[in-house]
Amino acid sequence: YRTKGEMVITCRAAIAWTTNAPLTIEKVEVDPPKAGEVRIKVNINETFSKHELPFPAIWGHEGAGTVESIGEGVTIIIFFVFSLGDKVLMFPLPECRECSSCLHPKSNFCLKESILPPTGLMLDGTSRFTCRGRKIYHLYGTSTFTEYTVVHEIAVGKIDDDAPMDTVCILSCEVPTGFGAVFNIAKVRMFTPGSTCVVFGLGGIGSAVVMACKASGASRIIGVDIKEEKFPRARTLGVTDCLNPQKLKKPVQEVVVEMTGKGADFAFEAIGLIDTMVATLESCHPSYGVGVIIGLAPTNSQLIFDPMLLLSGRTLKGGALGSESCIPKMVTDYLQKKINLDPLITHTLPFESINKAFELLLHNTQTFIIFNLCSQKY
Structure with a gap:
């Protein structure tokens, strides 16, 4: 069962309006997914980046969520046919499986990436976020510091239904x-x-x-x-x-x-x-x-x-990321206790404490800090 989202969603997001300033929690409008895109309800995300980025922007380049709506022409998410409500991870480095980098056995740095340098826009050169009447930039095509985001299908991977998103979210990049x-x-x-x-x-x-x-x-x-x-x-x-x-x-x-x-x-x-x-x-x-x-x-x-x-x-x-197509297997390995991710997570904080999390990362010894965007237990 696949469908196309029709409505603009209003939700909370943490926006970086300028450099060297705290993020602010704002109400944003999230457009429906266009062709080849997926809108995702973000449940868990993590931080952060040191790149020079366009402003204003919604940061966050790693996260876990569920498929809320699906744009036209979307068929697979990293080798898996998927449906509404499926659990997914979002990747800052896409895998189109068509470009010369993706097709080369020694490369994974997809030429459709938006990291070097970050454009702040989707593949079609536009944004899906609006706040206070202004268009808001994306980060690496993911932007997970929001309750809903839009991601291109080549940057999303379906994961096991039994996977605890508050743990396996760290498999989206680091x-x-x-x-x-x-x-x-x-x-x-x-x-x-x-x-x-x-x-x-x-x-x-x-x-x-x-x-x-x-x-x-x-x-x-x-x-x-x-x-x-x-x-x-x-x-x-x-x-x-x-x-x-x-x-x-x-x-x-x-x-x-x-x-x-x-x-x-x-x-x-x-x-x-x-x-x-x-x-x-x-x-x-x-x-x-x-x-x-x-x-x-x-x-x-x-x-x-x-x-x-x-x-x-x-x-x-x-090198960056590894290989997106292997990440669902890593989730399965975690569920089968072949790898243990639990020692890597030092804090789980509510979304409202996002600035505190940045302070912890910058001044202390934390490894991963997870933001929980919802109260539902997974």
Whole structure:
């Protein structure tokens, strides 16, 4: 059963009107989905982004919800025919399965993305949100800081009806980004068990990287962070050695090289700072070490390093999300207790506390903070 939404919905949304200002909860009008789009009742979402974005905008690039209405021509959501009321996850990186990136076996960065740079608009160049008579921009084609949103069908994935949305919502970006960096980009599995890995940043994505490194059979996982409060949880996830760069007498990359002999087999940057990106590359074994940048650097940043670092055989790569088509399988794996997401969620807050959540993320040691947009229990 599929249908097309006809009515404009009025609901609450958190709007960013300008830079360096709190978000405000406003009433917004959400247009019906156009051809190839889906309108979703958002139940759970999470935060956040460091990109330079257009204003005013509804942020939020990860979330879980239920299908409210379906635009013309929509047939599948990530390989699944779906109906009204189906549970779905929304993805900031779409998967059209038609462009040269989607069709290439080594790529997943769909050319229909709206991340580099963020346009703030849907694929047809328009917005579906209005507030105070003004058009409101989208974020990465998702905009989950709202009770209802409109997403293109290539950026939505149907998930198991039994999935608890207040947990599996973190599979909409951060967790598959970490797992994808390990298994799809660095390809840790291609090497014999017993590899050494170093992870810069032990927040949400870094924690997911640690979990994936452990699952890959890595024998040594070095976690790097300046907030030692994160170390106990990191050790429970698989970190064997913890380093605080602020307490070392030499650069952390030099310490990593000394600890591993010649450098780590794999190094992952999950912070988004130029200095840690360079440290990631310098931590790698000179002949075959692989460094992967996952952290999102501030807009207009420039990465500068000695090119001789690559001449001996090191590899520096980047990656985002992983693969959308694998995410429903990850949900099933969670339900079957093959992966445990529960330790990654540190807080669940009401939607009205969204600004408090940003403060917690920026100034404390939180991994994932979930916003509950409804009181219904899932």
